[in-house]
Each structure stands twice: as structure tokens, then as C-alpha cells.
Amino acid sequence: MTKLIVGLGNPGREYEETRHNIAWLLFERLGFRDKIVWKEKFKGFFSVISLFDEQVVFLKPQTYMNLSGESVRPAMDFFKVKLDDILVVHDEIDLPFGTVHLKNGGGLAGNNGLKSINQHLGTKDFKRLRMGVGRPQFGDVSAHVLGRFSETEKPLLDDFNDLGAKALESYLKIGFQKAQNRFSKKTVVT
Numbered sequence: 001m002t003k004l005i006v007g008l009g010n011p012g013r014e015y016e017e018t019r020h021n022i023a024w025l026l027f028e029r030l031g032f033r034d035k036i037v038w039k040e041k042f043k044g045f046f047s048v049i050s051l052f053d054e055q056v057v058f059l060k061p062q063t064y065m066n067l068s069g070e071s072v073r074p075a076m077d078f079f080k081v082k083l084d085d086i087l088v089v090h091d092e093i094d095l096p097f098g099t100v101h102l103k104n105g106g107g108l109a110g111n112n113g114l115k116s117i118n119q120h121l122g123t124k125d126f127k128r129l130r131m132g133v134g135r136p137q138f139g140d141v142s143a144h145v146l147g148r149f150s151e152t153e154k155p156l157l158d159d160f161n162d163l164g165a166k167a168l169e170s171y172l173k174i175g176f177q178k179a180q181n182r183f184s185k186k187t188v189v190t
Contacts, residue, residue, distance in 0.1 A: 001054055001055070002079045002085065003085045004085060004087070006068070006072055006089065007024050007026065007058070007060050008090040008111075009023055009060060010065050010146075011062040017148055018148055020091055022090075022164075024060055026168070027060070029164070030165045030169065032051060035051075038060070040062075041075075043070050044060050045059070052173050055079075056172060059071065068113040069119050072088075072120060072121070073120040083123065083125065087168070088126060088127070090113055090130065092109070092131060093109070093134065093145065095131075095133075096134050098160045099130075100132070100167050100183050101185045101186075102171065103128045103130055105125040105126065106128070110141070114128075127176055129167055160188045163186060167179060167182075167186070
């Protein structure tokens with residue numbers, strides 16, 4: 001059995017360490033990150049490693065967020081990954097900053113990466129690891145997610161990504177349902 005872990009984000013230096021790229025920051029906090037060696041294919045970067053007696057494919061689409069499905073679908077087909085074995089890690093404006101939530105299916109909440117994956121898979125019923133980046137009090141949502149973390153958020157960012165990494169590792173170790181029970185709207189912010 002093969003699992004596909006998709007981290008949504010945007011390529012390019014100008015998007016590094018932005019809210020939209022939280023999934024890529026999370027990948028750098030995984031306990032087994034030294035095993036991940038990125039190769040280029042599927043309009044993205046991917047790595048295949050063996051974890052917990054399973055093959056796990058990590059994918060960072062390089063298509064820009066709104067075309068993520070163009071990377072996800074070919075990787076899914078190539079590795080013969082079932083829909084039930086896909087987990088998409090993404091920023092979530094409908095959760096407060098620092099909140100981690102595992103969710104199975106649901107709405108697309110205006111996230112263009114999720115919309116593109118839905119379009120290419122023909123369904124919204126894929127698992128997600130939602131990383132709360134909060135909604136801006138004022139101003140444009142697009143500018144918020146494409147912006148860098150605030151001075152009050154930065155000191156909590158490592159703990160936030162560590163929490164997300166633990167949720168992802170738990171999913172791989174003990175399965176989605178048990179991990180979801182442990183990481184249902186868990187937060188680093190008190």
C-alpha cells in the first residue's frame with residue numbers, strides 16, 4: 001500500500017515562508033526529514049520513502065497553488081494511490097493561527113489548491129491536514145495568505161509546525177481516525 005502526502009505551496013523565493021507555504025515548512029520539521037530526498041517529476045518535487053511498513057510518497061507541486069491538481073493526479077496515477085490514501089497538507093484561513101486539524105473531505109473554503117485537486121480527482125473526499133493561519137481582520141485574504149508571518153506569529157512558528165508534523169506522523173503510524181481524535185483542532189496558541 002502507498003500513501004501520498006501532498007504539501008501545497010507556491011514555488012519561488014518570493015513565496016518562501018509565507019502562510020500559503022506552511023505545508024512546506026511543516027515538511028522540514030518531520031522527524032524523518034533526513035530520509036526525504038527530493039526529485040523532480042509530476043510538475044513538482046517528490047520523494048518516496050518507507051515508513052511504518054508502507055511506501056510513502058511526499059509531493060510538493062511546483063505548479064503554483066491554483067494548478068496543484070496537475071501535479072497530484074499524475075503522481076496518484078503513477079504510484080497507484082487510492083483516494084483514501086491521499087492526505088493534503090494546506091493553510092487554512094478558517095482556523096485560528098496555530099491550530100492543527102485533521103479532516104476527511106468537506107468544503108473547499110475558497111482554497112484554490114483544494115479546488116484544483118477536486119477538479120482533477122473529481123471529488124472533494126480526500127483527507128486534509130489543515131494548518132490554521134487565521135483570517136485577516138482587515139484587508140485582502142489573498143494578500144494575507146501570500147504574506148509572511150507576523151512578528152507575534154514568528155516565535156510560535158516552530159512549535160506550530162512541530163505540532164503539524166506530529167499530527168502527520170501520527171496519521172502514518174496509527175491511521176487517520178485515531179490521529180484525528182488526537183489532533184482535532186489542537187493548537188499551540190493558548
